[in-house]
Amino acid sequence: xxxxxxxxxxxxxxxxxxxxxxxxxxxxxxxxxxxxxxxxxxxxxxxxxxxxxxxxxxxxxxxxxxxxxxxxxxxxxxxxxxxxxxxxxxxxxxxxxxxxxxxxxxxxxxxxxxxxxxxxxxxxxxxxxxxxxxxxxxxxxxxxxxxxxxxxxxxxxxxxxxxxxxxxxxxxxxxxxxxxxxxxxxxxxxxxxxxxxxxxxxxxxxxxxxxxxxxxxxxxxxxxxxxxxxxxxxxxxxxxxxxxxxxxxxxxxxxxxxxxxxxxxxxxxxxxxxxxxxxxxxxxxxxxxxxxxxxxxxxxxxxxxxxxxxxxxxxxxxxxxxxxxxxxxxxxxxxxxxxxxxxxxxxxxxxxxxxxxxxxxxxxxxxxxxxxxxxxxxxxxxxxxxxxxxxxxxxxxxxxxxxxxxxxxxxxxxxxxxxxxxxxxxxxxxxxx
Numbered sequence: 001x002x003x004x005x006x007x008x009x010x011x012x013x014x015x016x017x018x019x020x021x022x023x024x025x026x027x028x029x030x031x032x033x034x035x036x037x038x039x040x041x042x043x044x045x046x047x048x049x050x051x052x053x054x055x056x057x058x059x060x061x062x063x064x065x066x067x068x069x070x071x072x073x074x075x076x077x078x079x080x081x082x083x084x085x086x087x088x089x090x091x092x093x094x095x096x097x098x099x100x101x102x103x104x105x106x107x108x109x110x111x112x113x114x115x116x117x118x119x120x121x122x123x124x125x126x127x128x129x130x131x132x133x134x135x136x137x138x139x140x141x142x143x144x145x146x147x148x149x150x151x152x153x154x155x156x157x158x159x160x161x162x163x164x165x166x167x168x169x170x171x172x173x174x175x176x177x178x179x180x181x182x183x184x185x186x187x188x189x190x191x192x193x194x195x196x197x198x199x200x201x202x203x204x205x206x207x208x209x210x211x212x213x214x215x216x217x218x219x220x221x222x223x224x225x226x227x228x229x230x231x232x233x234x235x236x237x238x239x240x241x242x243x244x245x246x247x248x249x250x251x252x253x254x255x256x257x258x259x260x261x262x263x264x265x266x267x268x269x270x271x272x273x274x275x276x277x278x279x280x281x282x283x284x285x286x287x288x289x290x291x292x293x294x295x296x297x298x299x300x301x302x303x304x305x306x307x308x309x310x311x312x313x314x315x316x317x318x319x320x321x322x323x324x325x326x327x328x329x330x331x332x333x334x335x336x337x338x339x340x341x342x343x344x345x346x347x348x349x350x351x352x353x354x355x356x357x358x359x360x361x362x363x364x365x366x367x368x369x370x371x372x373x374x375x376x377x378x379x380x381x382x383x384x385x386x387x388x389x390x391x392x393x394x395x396x397x398x399x400x401x402x403x404x405x406x407x408x409x410x411x412x413x414x415x416x417x418x419x420x421x422x423x424x425x426x427x428x429x430x431x432x433x
Contacts, residue, residue, distance in 0.1 A: 021053040021212040023190060024081075028057055032064025032098045034273045035219075035227035037071040043217040047081045052215070053208045054082045054193075056186065057106065060089070063097025065232075066122065067273060073105045073146065080202040084193065087111040087169070090184040096120075100160055104177065105146040107198040108207075110189055111169035113182040118166030136161065152177055186214065222318055229271035239268025259307045262287060263314075270318070281318040288312030375414050376427060382408045391424060400424045 024047035028036055040057070047055045076083045085106035087095045093115040095103055100117045103109045111117065122130045122139060130136070140161055147157035153176035159165040167175065169182035179196075183189045194210035219227065229235055242264025249258025266287065270280035291308030372393070381389030383402035391400040391412060400422040406412055407426075416423035 021208045022050060023209060023212045023214050024050070024052045024055040024217050025186070025214060026055060026057050026217050027060075028099070028102070029060045030062075031231060032061055032068050032072070033227065033230035033232070034065070034068055034271070035223050035230045036064065037068040037075070038226060039219050039223045040072050041075055042220060042223065044075055044079050044081060044083070046217065048079065050215075052081055053212050054084055054108075054190075055079070056084045056086055056189075057102065059085055059087045059095040059099045059103060060093040061095060061099040063099060063119075065273065066098070069098040069101050070142075072102055073142075076102070076105055076107070078201055080200055082107045082198050082200055082205050082207060084108040084110060084189070086186070086189060087115040087117060088186070090114055090182075096166075101143065101146070104143060104150065104152060104157055104160075107150070107200060108180075108193055108196065109150070109152070109172075109178040110180050110193075111172055111178050111182055112184050113169050115169050115182075116166055117172060117177070118160050119164045120160040121162075121164050190214075225314070226270075226318060229267045230273070231271070235268050235271030237268075238264045238271060242266075242268055259291065259304070263307065263311050267314070281315045284311050284315030284318070286315075288315060372414055372417055372422070377412050377414055377422070377424065379406045379408055379410050379412050379424075382406065388421075391422060393422070398422050402426075 024043060026040060026043040028040070044055055083106045085095075085103040085108070087093050087099070087103065087110070090112035091114045093112060095111075095115070095117045096119045100120050103111075103117055120139070120143070122135055124130055140158055143157050143161060144154050146152075147154045156165070156167075156175045156177055167177065169178070172178045173181050180189070180192050183192055190209040190212060193207050196207045197204055198207065199205075229238060242261045245257045245261030246265055247261070249255060249261055263284070266280060266283050288308045288311035291304045291311060294304045294308075375393065377391040377393035377398070377400070379389065379391050379400075380397070383389040383400070383406040385402060385405050388399060388401045389406070391398050393414070399420060400412070401418075401424070402412070403415065403423065403425040405426070406424065411427040412424035413427045414422050414424055
């Protein structure tokens with residue numbers, strides 16, 4: 001947990017007061033998803049608040065979601081901090097598809113030696129190329145606009161889409177896609193671009209990167225969780241399995257299946273980007289509160305309490321973002337906040353889990369009802385047919401309802417139990433039959 005607190009603590013804007021030039025490094029690795037866009041958004045906001053000289057996006061990706069890619073391009077366009085896209089490490093990094101769009105749309109484009117970009121034709125969920133001219137023309141115009149804006153080779157940029165063109169680092173530089181020749185180390189790249197002038201949302205900016213402090217921007221816990229559930233394969237499994245579990249649970253009355261299925265379905269929908277993150281988080285929080293309310297009305301069951309706590313924690317985690325413009329706090333404060341959240345939720349979850357364990361343990365015991373039915377008790381009151389009174393069974397006083405007339409002091413046989421009430425009949429009449 002200490003590592004967790006420290007990981008989140010680096011997100012606090014501690015560099016804001018520093019006058020030394022700094023470079024924020026963000027790593028875009030693996031599939032580009034909603035989590036990637038949120039990670040870039042958080043990183044650029046912190047870089048802006050810290051007055052960083054530049055932000056470097058390290059690219060090593062096979063591509064990803066179009067909506068998330070466009071969101072990242074918009075973030076770069078709106079950024080007052082110059083953004084360098086850098087395909088790295090040398091020899092094995094790829095910035096295919098979505099990665100190429102980001103490279104072309106960045107203020108400065110660079111590649112390490114023996115890295116590759118290209119293959120930008122869109123594909124469907126089955127991996128098949130999309131040839132619909134509506135989508136192709138829209139993406140062509142997007143690529144053309146970004147290439148023109150950054151002064152890059154428009155013809156080559158469009159061939160990334162129309163021909164699925166792929167280029168190595170030296171080819172990309174020779175054909176006017178990247179701004180600097182292949183460079184294999186970040187420090188060397190920062191020295192190479194020092195003094196270069198680029199145009200950002202704030203106007204023309206001269207890069208001051210030589211000797212700047214390099215700040216590795218780690219993803220927040222919120223982004224880490226979202227990155228897991230927004231992986232297309234995991235998100236699809238969550239939604240599909242969750243729907244089946246939810247339907248099965250509701251149809252059969254198996255509440256654990258229905259509850260787990262509901263949480264999985266919401267997480268899957270969030271992961272697939274089918275709903276805004278804020279709305280999905282609110283649904284999880286609402287579901288958690290409902291489950292905790294049900295737990296309060298049915299004490300001792302445990303399942304609703306555990307599920308409610310988990311749902312509430314996930315919803316709060318995915319909703320809260322420590323943006324520097326809204327949360328001007330220190331790393332120590334963030335660490336304390338994490339411990340407070342843990343201190344509140346952990347005991348609730350532990351208590352609910354303990355109660356669930358005790359319920360399961362009790363259910364595994366031999367039913368008490370089987371030991372009562374068929375036993376003999378003594379009537380304390382006269383009871384008419386269908387009437388109620390008290391009987392003594394094993395030295396304890398029980399409320400009873402008579403199926404037939406019972407005389408005070410007579411023996412009765414227990415034939416059933418309804419809640420705290422025994423169902424009895426006269427022993428003599430039973431034996432006469």
